[in-house]
Amino acid sequence: MKRRDFIQLAGMGAGALMLPVSSLANTITAEELLVPGLDVSQKKRLADVGLNTARSNGATYADVRIGRYLNQFVITRENKVQSVRNTESYGVGIRVIANGTWGFAATNEVTPDGIKKATERAVTIAKANSKFQKEPVKLAAEKGYGEVSWKTPIQKNGFEVPIKEKADLLLNANAKAMEKGANFINSIMFLVNEQKYFASTEGSYIDQDIHRTWPNFQVTMIDKASGQFKTRSAFSAPVGMGYEYLDGKAQDKIQGPGGITLYNKSYDIVEDATFAAEQAKQMISAKSVEPGKYDLVLEPSHLWLTIHESVGHPLELDRVLGYEANYAGTSFATLDKLQSKTFQYGSKAVNFVADKVQPGSLGAVGYDDEGVKTKQWDLVKDGILVNYQAIRDQVHILGQGESHGCCYSQSWRDVQFQRMANVSLQPGKTQLTPDQMIAGVEKGIYIVKDGSFSIDQQRYNFQFGGVLFFEIKNGKIAGMLKDVAYQSNTQEFWNSCAQVCDERDYRMNGAFNDGKGQPAQSNAVSHGSATARFNGVNVINTGRTL
Incomplete structure (x- = not known):
């Protein structure tokens, strides 16, 4: 790899590496991102194993979180797709209070036996830590909500959009920036789906389906005569929305002072990349x-x-x-x-x-x-x-x-x-x-x-x-x-x-x-x-x- 290529890819990749992807995440196919996980009744039965085990081992409080965390990255540079990655992280975390002290354990063995063992370990940790606890944990009162659910109100699931369509959108944005004279452009699409189930000894069984979307790019313009360069990043915002954020609706564009175009509620990455190349050039010659x-x-x-x-x-x-x-x-x-x-x-x-x-x-x-x-x-x-x-x-x-x-x-x-x-x-x-x-x-x-x-x-x-x-x-x-x-x-x-x-x-x-x-x-x-x-x-x- 040439040094220039390494620096450019690393600059965009560094941001991706900082994103919340578990070290225990498995690489999966794009199709597997859409495979349904456990249904709510199965999650409840598994959660009850943890809650009952905690009580029988002396815990005064316990909560169980069954989580399935899905991520998709599409990373491009100029006219090439650099990387596509789909990941899944799946497991259970159990938190307890025993002897007035917190204990926590987790497992990726999402079975009754796996959850039972992890819960016993959490209680053991809490009791061991209690020897050093100066004051007991004081929890604010919280009522149990029974069986409830919540979903991010998305209009379009980004995982359902073909990877080719997402890659083509990024490459189109790259091409427009290059047409305006950009020397380099990296772009990325990052999609997240957190499927989280929470249960507690207070009587809550909460199922949530959370979506986030983040399109981003960096355009670099070099003035060869002076050796100066400037980089303009995307005017996108990471959002708690679905793929509809990339619709780029005209009514969501804002003409700001200085002749700039800003975005709200939806985003036009191709238009923004075009403006970015023009503005990066202006930045070099600015006072x-x-x-x-x-x-x-x-x-x-x-x-x-x-x-x-x-x-x-x-x-x-x-x-x-x-x-x-x-x-x-x-x-x-x-x-x-x-x-x-x-x-x-x-x-x-x-x-x-x-x-x-x-x-x-x-x-x-x-x-x-x-x-x-x-x-x-x-x-x-x-x-x-x-x-x-x-x-x-x-x-x-x-x-x-x-x-x-x-x-x-x-x-x-x-x-x-x-x-x-x-x-x-x-x-x-x-x-x-x-x-x-x-x-x-x-x-x-x-x-x-x-x-x-x-x-x-x-x-x-x-x-x-x-x-x-x-x-x-x-x-x-x-x-x-x-x-x-x-x-x-x-x-x-x-x-x-x-x-x-x-x-x-x-x-x-x-x-x-x-x-x-x-x-x-x-x-x-x-x-x-x-x-x-x-x-x-x-x-x-x-x-x-x-």
């Missing part, structure tokens, strides 16, 4: 930014990552309590700030909600992975910190009696724990479009799409880049910029938020591969917002060297 203070107008495809890192993560209760310190840091948003009831996380324009029910979002499910019915709740209200994200064995620390419903495991073989919900900035209540917002800015920068970032271990001091940058002068777009990044701290930044566009501009983006925990797990989560304005933010030039 390098002058460092200084600017008013920033941040588009939702960019702002989602800033929300994720500076709001979503620091408001996870386990991070606040220091449980994540060894792997991914703690949080500046400590309990005393919540207890004060006056901590100004942001300006009065800032309202953040956590949400596990939002249609089309990556995190949307009917019930979380410990059987709690999902919901929406406030995190920051009119700028004031009012809550965190917490699960059943945490909420008592907050003096609350009800789980927030944000417990998740990436697979049957991993224990479930507190994960980020969809965390979104609510749109403004006054009618305001991005163009109207820009009209009020004298010296500013309009930023589209997320780029590189850095944030400290308390999720406080940070730096964010982007993909497309447009200079704003006297209320008008004055051309493209490059080498832009902004620096701030979380509280200062969100308190500088002066305006948020109304709900007509609200869009979601997100991450398929949000990492957390030891052993590490991956979570899919969306973040929504409308375009927002931040006044007097420090901007640096990333292209200048000392």
Whole structure:
């Protein structure tokens, strides 16, 4: 393999490798992705084996998760299909409380005997760990829901679409970018189906069928004369939808400031790849930014990552309590700030909600992975910190009696724990479009799409880049910029938020591969917002060297 080929394939493949595919996943055929798994009655009988075994061995609580996790990757480069992979991971995870202590075990032997042995092992682990447990586990009350089900409301199952059709779509997008002069383009289609069954000793038997879709690409343009190059990634969003997301409906296109085309609810990958090649060329010749203070107008495809890192993560209760310190840091948003009831996380324009029910979002499910019915709740209200994200064995620390419903495991073989919900900035209540917002800015920068970032271990001091940058002068777009990044701290930044566009501009983006925990797990989560304005933010030039 040539070095150039290796670098290009590795760049796209690295993202795929970070996605939640179990190391115990088996490679299967595309046809096998559509083979039905066990029916609900069979799952219930198997789950009852685990629940009854747990009780008879002294557990005071138990839950059983039977999971079938299906994935499909289609990866292309220029005019070639590089890889097609279909995987299945199937097994059972059993979690128990015995002697006031958690125990967990998992098996890929989905039989009565396999589940019985794994459950006995989970109880043994809990009893062994209880010797070191200082306080017994305190679970918030949760009613049993009986036999219920929930499905992602998809219109078209991506697994039913022939691989050739998906490959042809990606190759067509590649070809359009190459016609516009792109030197390289990698594209990928990633489809996920989680078939999850949850049962607990509290009387819940919950069957869920969850779908996610993510089309993506990277277009690279090289200026041979100068040796400079720029890469523009797709304006797609990973979504909790079916293949209908790729329909590219005209009504779902948004003409943004600076003449760019953005997408909402559906996506046109061929059109976007064409625009990407043209914009990557413009990025090379763009004017390098002058460092200084600017008013920033941040588009939702960019702002989602800033929300994720500076709001979503620091408001996870386990991070606040220091449980994540060894792997991914703690949080500046400590309990005393919540207890004060006056901590100004942001300006009065800032309202953040956590949400596990939002249609089309990556995190949307009917019930979380410990059987709690999902919901929406406030995190920051009119700028004031009012809550965190917490699960059943945490909420008592907050003096609350009800789980927030944000417990998740990436697979049957991993224990479930507190994960980020969809965390979104609510749109403004006054009618305001991005163009109207820009009209009020004298010296500013309009930023589209997320780029590189850095944030400290308390999720406080940070730096964010982007993909497309447009200079704003006297209320008008004055051309493209490059080498832009902004620096701030979380509280200062969100308190500088002066305006948020109304709900007509609200869009979601997100991450398929949000990492957390030891052993590490991956979570899919969306973040929504409308375009927002931040006044007097420090901007640096990333292209200048000392």
